[in-house]
Amino acid sequence: ASEKVYRASTTAPVNIAVVKYWGKRDAKLNLPTNSSLSVTLSQDDLRTLTTASTSASYPASEGDSLLLNGAPSDISGARTQACLRELRTRRAALEAADPSLPKLSTWPLRIVSENNFPTAAGLASSAAGFAALVRAIANLYELPASPSELSLIARQGSGSACRSLFGGYVAWRMGSEEDGSDSMADQVAMASHWPDMRALVLVVSAAKKGVSSTSGMQQTVATSGLFKERITNVVPQNMAIMEKAIAEKDFEKFAEVTMRDSNSFHATCADTYPPIFYMNDISRAAIRAVETINEKAGRTVAAYTFDAGPNAVIYYLEKDTEAVVGTFYHVLQGNAEIGGWKKAEIQGLKASI
Ligand code: PMV
Numbered sequence: 615a616s617e618k619v620y621r622a623s624t625t626a627p628v629n630i631a632v633v634k635y636w637g638k639r640d641a642k643l644n645l646p647t648n649s650s651l652s653v654t655l656s657q658d659d660l661r662t663l664t665t666a667s668t669s670a671s672y673p674a675s676e677g678d679s680l681l682l683n684g685a686p687s688d689i690s691g692a693r694t695q696a697c698l699r700e701l702r703t704r705r706a707a708l709e710a711a712d713p714s715l716p717k718l719s720t721w722p723l724r725i726v727s728e729n730n731f732p733t734a735a736g737l738a739s740s741a742a743g744f745a746a747l748v749r750a751i752a753n754l755y756e757l758p759a760s761p762s763e764l765s766l767i768a769r770q771g772s773g774s775a776c777r778s779l780f781g782g783y784v785a786w787r788m789g790s791e792e793d794g795s796d797s798m799a800d801q802v803a804m805a806s807h808w809p810d811m812r813a814l815v816l817v818v819s820a821a822k823k824g825v826s827s828t829s830g831m832q833q834t835v836a837t838s839g840l841f842k843e844r845i846t847n848v849v850p851q852n853m854a855i856m857e858k859a860i861a862e863k864d865f866e867k868f869a870e871v872t873m874r875d876s877n878s879f880h881a882t883c884a885d886t887y888p889p890i891f892y893m894n895d896i897s898r899a900a901i902r903a904v905e906t907i908n909e910k911a912g913r914t915v916a917a918y919t920f921d922a923g924p925n926a927v928i929y930y931l932e933k934d935t936e937a938v939v940g941t942f943y944h945v946l947q948g949n950a951e952i953g954g955w956k957k958a959e960i961q962g963l964k965a966s967i
């Protein structure tokens with residue numbers, strides 16, 4: 615029996631925030647300075663697939679390991695270690711309560727993870743990655759944990775990962791407890807509530823981002839005056855309007871808050887000293903393209919948002935596919951040019967919600 619290999623697999627989706635998480639009030643626990651809200655993209659398009667296994671036959675000397683897209687990956691970082699520790703502690707408690715359970719918590723873990731999208735493309739791969747890692751191990755350990763409880767653990771790996779435990783429209787409530795026990799995600803609405811929502815991911819650059827989200831946040835919290843205004847006045851208002859827009863399926867409001875919040879986040883980055891610029895000339899051309907598309911349509915049919923990198927995510931509704939994706943694809947195919955933006959510089963990925 616000691617040779618038996620226990621195994622569990624799961625997938626987790628990518629999420630793209632429409633009200634951004636930017637700033638930590640506790641860096642060790644990944645506790646945010648503000649609540650945030652995201653849309654989870656369909657797993658058919660963008661996801662991480664993770665298998666976790668353990669066995670008494672795995673030599674203790676090899677320790678835990680992670681193979682990411684076929685290559686050994688470092689898991690010694692404090693955040694990954696925090697996730698593994700939390701999961702082991704919960705499993706050990708089950709084993710202590712029921713001595714007939716195999717002692718999975720004491721054996722090395724082998725984790726194998728694979729993304730179906732470019733890892734370094736700045737597509738929140740850490741969110742899907744940590745969500746899948748936490749759920750795969752929780753399944754392996756047969757932990758009786760709800761998605762919200764798992765979100766507490768995944769949050770410690772990467773803040774935004776806590777939102778990838780749910781589909782559809784997801785809020786991460788910042789919470790107020792010092793130990794982070796109330797800083798977790800919940801589902802605002804299921805994907806089926808607003809099934810015609812779509813996302814177009816424009817990969818402007820697959821190069822790794824210049825300033826990591828962790829150091830970017832730290833610098834922003836420490837040096838930006840605008841940041842204080844953002845977390846006290848801008849974000850709480852954006853959260854309230856966004857939740858109402860989703861409940862009412864009001865795309866114009868959804869789009870306006872999405873674009874305003876992305877702009878506000880990047881403004882705080884530009885307000886740090888020295889300034890941080892995540893968007894580049896092509897990103898700004900994408901913003902102008904969205905403005906042109908909306909002007910031509912005579913209403914808001916597309917909304918842009920940017921994370922800590924130059925890639926754009928464009929939200930739109932299925933019925934406006936021609937106006938939005940059609941226009942971008944003319945550019946992608948080299949038949950048109952917007953703001954000096956040429957085909958060779960971008961790659962488009964369509965996703966459902
Ligand atoms: O989860 P992190 O530490 O990679 O931070 C993500 C930050 C943003 O992507 C810029 C915003 C967000 O809410 O996802």
